[in-house]
Amino acid sequence: MTKHYIEDLSKYVGEEVEIKGWLYNKRSSGKIRFVILRDGTGLAQCVIVKNNVTEEVFNSFDTLTQESSLILKGKVRKEDRAPGGYEIETTDIRIVHIASEYPITPKEHGIEFLSDLRHLWLRSAKQHAIMRVRHEIIRSIREFFDNRGFTLMDAPIFTPAACEGTSTLFETEYFDLGKAYLTQSGQLYGEAGAMAFGKIYVFGPTFRAEKSKTRRHLTEFWMVEPEVAWNDLNDNMELAEDFLEHIVTSVLKNRSNELKVLERNTEKLEKVKKPFPRVAYTEAVEILKKNGVDFQWGNDFGGTDETIISSQFDRPVIVHRYPTEVKAFYMKRDPENPKVALAMDILAPEGYGEIVGGSQREDDYDALVHRIKEHNLPMEAFEWFLDLRRYGSVPHAGFGLGIERTVSWICGLEHIRETIPFPRMIYRLTP
RNA sequence: UCCGCGAUAGCUCAAUGGUAGAGCAUGCGGCUGUUAACCGCAGGGUUGUAGGUUCGAGUCCUACUCGCGGAGCCA
Numbered sequence: 001m002t003k004h005y006i007e008d009l010s011k012y013v014g015e016e017v018e019i020k021g022w023l024y025n026k027r028s029s030g031k032i033r034f035v036i037l038r039d040g041t042g043l044a045q046c047v048i049v050k051n052n053v054t055e056e057v058f059n060s061f062d063t064l065t066q067e068s069s070l071i072l073k074g075k076v077r078k079e080d081r082a083p084g085g086y087e088i089e090t091t092d093i094r095i096v097h098i099a100s101e102y103p104i105t106p107k108e109h110g111i112e113f114l115s116d117l118r119h120l121w122l123r124s125a126k127q128h129a130i131m132r133v134r135h136e137i138i139r140s141i142r143e144f145f146d147n148r149g150f151t152l153m154d155a156p157i158f159t160p161a162a163c164e165g166t167s168t169l170f171e172t173e174y175f176d177l178g179k180a181y182l183t184q185s186g187q188l189y190g191e192a193g194a195m196a197f198g199k200i201y202v203f204g205p206t207f208r209a210e211k212s213k214t215r216r217h218l219t220e221f222w223m224v225e226p227e228v229a230w231n232d233l234n235d236n237m238e239l240a241e242d243f244l245e246h247i248v249t250s251v252l253k254n255r256s257n258e259l260k261v262l263e264r265n266t267e268k269l270e271k272v273k274k275p276f277p278r279v280a281y282t283e284a285v286e287i288l289k290k291n292g293v294d295f296q297w298g299n300d301f302g303g304t305d306e307t308i309i310s311s312q313f314d315r316p317v318i319v320h321r322y323p324t325e326v327k328a329f330y331m332k333r334d335p336e337n338p339k340v341a342l343a344m345d346i347l348a349p350e351g352y353g354e355i356v357g358g359s360q361r362e363d364d365y366d367a368l369v370h371r372i373k374e375h376n377l378p379m380e381a382f383e384w385f386l387d388l389r390r391y392g393s394v395p396h397a398g399f400g401l402g403i404e405r406t407v408s409w410i411c412g413l414e415h416i417r418e419t420i421p422f423p424r425m426i427y428r429l430t431p
Numbered sequence: 432u433c434c435g436c437g438a439u440a441g442c443u444c445a446a447u448g449g450u451a452g453a454g455c456a457u458g459c460g461g462c463u464g465u466u467a468a469c470c471g472c473a474g475g476g477u478u479g480u481a482g483g484u485u486c487g488a489g490u491c492c493u494a495c496u497c498g499c500g501g502a503g504c505c506a
Contacts, residue, residue, distance in 0.1 A: 029469085030462035049463070066456090081464065101441080106467045107455045108443050112498055168504085185506090210504055211432070221506065302503080345506095354506060402506035416506095427498080 007041035045082040067099040129258035140250035153193035155186025168209040182207035190227035220424035227398030236397035300326040320344040331359040352409035358399020365389040
């Protein structure tokens with residue numbers, strides 16, 4: 001027998017199907033009863049009419065508790081009164097397991113309660129929709145790079161030193177070799193990859209031990225980081241533009257049902273088409289001043305600053321050429337103005353903040369050595385990295401995209417903790 | 432680390448310093464088109480912890496613990 005899934009119900013109108021799933025909710029009106037069945041692909045309303053089934057099947061309804069697992073057989077029909085437009089007229093129910101009293105009831109719950117029950121919360125419709133959008137985002141990211149001849153190159157998670165020297169790192173003992181740190185970016189390794197393969201992308205988890213406690217922060221989050229040999233800042237911005245447009249287009253095309261569940265305003269996502277507006281840091285500072293912010297040239301933008309800048313535009317905005325001081329040591333200075341780096345960030349619309357950070361890299365040996373010293377970084381740890389400038393150095397550029405912030409923006413969520421199956425935050429390590 | 436808010440039934444929340452309640456969930460009963468169904472009945476409490484003020488504290492005061500939001504830092 002072919003396997004039937006709820007997301008395919010429209011293909012089976014008039015046919016008998018067998019759905020294996022869990023009871024999401026149930027309602028009764030005496031001799032007609034409704035089971036909302038969940039199978040991982042969607043929800044289906046199954047109607048049980050007393051005269052159409054055996055007494056045993058009809059009465060089994062009474063024993064079913066929320067999240068009990070069962071195998072249900074019935075005939076599919078179009079039914080406007082059913083959520084989703086299709087309904088299963090039940091002919092048989094086989095109970096697999098009667099669930100204990102399920103803690104997540106179909107009413108409101110607090111965030112602490114739900115977070116403690118994250119392993120069960122993932123079954124809820126909204127969380128289910130978010131995870132499916134997350135998957136589509138990741139799928140479309142791989143598709144984008146794979147179709148353009150990029151090689152996937154995984155970077156290590158244990159690293160010997162800070163890669164940017166700014167953020168706080170998680171530290172762990174590493175046998176007889178002293179301390180190891182959990183990576184905060186795969187970028188330096190990505191640069192080695194770009195020199196070997198030309199075009200690569202690193203895709204993996206990254207870790208920040210910052211004591212940030214906001215709706216935009218996790219201690220463990222995923223980043224995708226393309227790095228391309230021979231690309232300059234402009235090439236980098238164009239790549240990022242194409243990339244974001246591809247992701248948003250894919251979600252709109254393949255996950256429209258999920259966006260509907262999330263009540264996402266898709267009109268705003270439809271506008272995410274290149275070219276994106278590009279403003280130099282110095283122009284962005286002017287925008288802030290015009291909006292009454294007392295902002296000093298040379299500082300980095302805060303969350304509220306980013307929101308003001310991005311609210312001027314109807315699509316993601318690229319801010320480029322930041323002051324050298326606020327950016328990482330490996331970013332190349334602008335030959336036309338050494339006060340700024342050839343860096344670029346992309347700010348998502350609707351106040352979702354920085355989702356992309358990137359730059360053209362410093363490819364000159366002497367300049368890079370100088371920057372490492374300037375930042376007080378341990379030179380020994382970067383000897384291998386300097387080799388990339390000793391043996392056939394070329395201009396190159398890349399960027400990093402934070403997956404969870406992207407999911408948060410595309411889904412229109414209040415908090416980043418719902419964008420990853422099991423969030424890790426400063427005060428949460430479980431479940 | 433700093434600033435602000437909060438903790439009462441399994442869950443979400445009420446309760447002038449004076450008898451701790453409601454909705455949901457659970458159990459029992461009713462209903463042939465329900466949409467977080469609805470209607471009736473029932474069980475369910477060391478009011479976060481430790482002190483203090485008071486004739487009397489869920490309520491006022493102090494400390495602590497935990498949680499939430501934000502700042503800084505960052506993707």
